Amino acid sequence: MSNKTYLANKGEKYNVTGNVWASFYLNKESYKALVLEVEAGGLDKAAELYKVEKKRVIKWLRYNGRGKFVAQLNEKKELVAIAA
Secondary structure (H helix, E strand, C coil), X not given: CCHHXXXXXXXXXXXXXXXXXXXXXXCHHHHHHHHHHHHHHHHHHHHHHHCCCHHHHHHHHHHHCCCHHHHHHXXXXXXXXXXX
């Protein structure tokens, strides 16, 4: 499978193009750091730290997290909007 095919398949899963999905891709190390920031201070603090909008942080979590972190947040009733 080529990288182009991989990105297209991932994008299709989220009903976006492969290019859009790629724009929200984080490597594993960056994703883990983001999760720690969100767990410690919430989405607003993470957005402030990374100097992006809260919506972008949510997309980073949705597109990279395989649902695990989203499920944890839902259990805490903190961010049901991420799973939407």
